Amino acid sequence: MNQLVYNEQLKLWRKRRVFIILILVALISGIFTYAQYRQHEEDVKKAGTTDWHIQVQERIIDLENRLGSGRLPDDYQAYFKVLKGQLQYYLDHDINPNAPGAPMFLKTFVENGISLLFPLFMMVIAADLISAEMSSGTIKFLLTRPVSRARILTSKYISLLLSISAIIVLSGLTAYLISGPVFGYGGWGAPVLTGFQVSGDTIDTSNVYQLPIYQLLIMEFGLAWFVSIIVGILTIFVSVIVRQTAAVMGIMLAALITGTILTNLVNAWPSAKYLFMVNLQLTNYLNGTAPPVSGMTLEFSMLVLFIWGLTSCVLSYFIFTKQDISS
Numbered sequence: 001m002n003q004l005v006y007n008e009q010l011k012l013w014r015k016r017r018v019f020i021i022l023i024l025v026a027l028i029s030g031i032f033t034y035a036q037y038r039q040h041e042e043d044v045k046k047a048g049t050t051d052w053h054i055q056v057q058e059r060i061i062d063l064e065n066r067l068g069s070g071r072l073p074d075d076y077q078a079y080f081k082v083l084k085g086q087l088q089y090y091l092d093h094d095i096n097p098n099a100p101g102a103p104m105f106l107k108t109f110v111e112n113g114i115s116l117l118f119p120l121f122m123m124v125i126a127a128d129l130i131s132a133e134m135s136s137g138t139i140k141f142l143l144t145r146p147v148s149r150a151r152i153l154t155s156k157y158i159s160l161l162l163s164i165s166a167i168i169v170l171s172g173l174t175a176y177l178i179s180g181p182v183f184g185y186g187g188w189g190a191p192v193l194t195g196f197q198v199s200g201d202t203i204d205t206s207n208v209y210q211l212p213i214y215q216l217l218i219m220e221f222g223l224a225w226f227v228s229i230i231v232g233i234l235t236i237f238v239s240v241i242v243r244q245t246a247a248v249m250g251i252m253l254a255a256l257i258t259g260t261i262l263t264n265l266v267n268a269w270p271s272a273k274y275l276f277m278v279n280l281q282l283t284n285y286l287n288g289t290a291p292p293v294s295g296m297t298l299e300f301s302m303l304v305l306f307i308w309g310l311t312s313c314v315l316s317y318f319i320f321t322k323q324d325i326s327s
Contacts, residue, residue, distance in 0.1 A: 004155035101187025126235035196288025237312035
């Protein structure tokens, strides 16, 4: 098994896809850093001061004005009411929700990347673990070894797990190093709040608690790792069935983009909460953003993703060990 995993890792790194992903992370981090810096400058200019208390108060007033206009759709009204409640809670407890520093940038980075950016990267890695060998015919030579198909597929899953773990860690490190010169490398102990409970347009703060940002980052990157693993497993399942790398990428890309769109529309379709792509934004449960469908919880979304991943894994083994690869 060790030799099989080593061979899979060797093939993966030789294709240099991991390096390309890290280059993309660096570019995206640079863009995010510049955008966040400009947003900070705009907030300071609008408030006329660097005092974060006044900046937060200005944002609350702006949200109240928008809510009072009466021209917002119901979904936006609910979102703004929740955001206003969170900002007011931060203000009342004297905690800066946008404390400067690279750790706070990492928080924004992972929260914005968990539902699309990281899954896309993992899809690129997992898409041709099997389909490329099927289409090129190299799978036939691999199966000539005295090794069962189940062990071969297991080695690919282990290789995927190792690759995803490396990408998550290296992506976080890259984003931290790039944002540090602008925001500073300190601030790991800055306090943040989590535990907001959202139902419709109301927010429950009875279970809110404070913790250092480094602990929240461990939790959020852990959730990003879990989401990436599930997307990778689903991609391998599609790869076993379709066999063409381009088709696998197209199917998974369509699913991820559909999920991004559905997240804003599923209030009218509650059953959509059982689709895996609607449950990818797990970090929302930590920062208090309203779930796509009222009543959804972190445990529910993780269970849905786990069932999708487990089902795909079982079907992948069944199909891969039974299918004819001679054609």
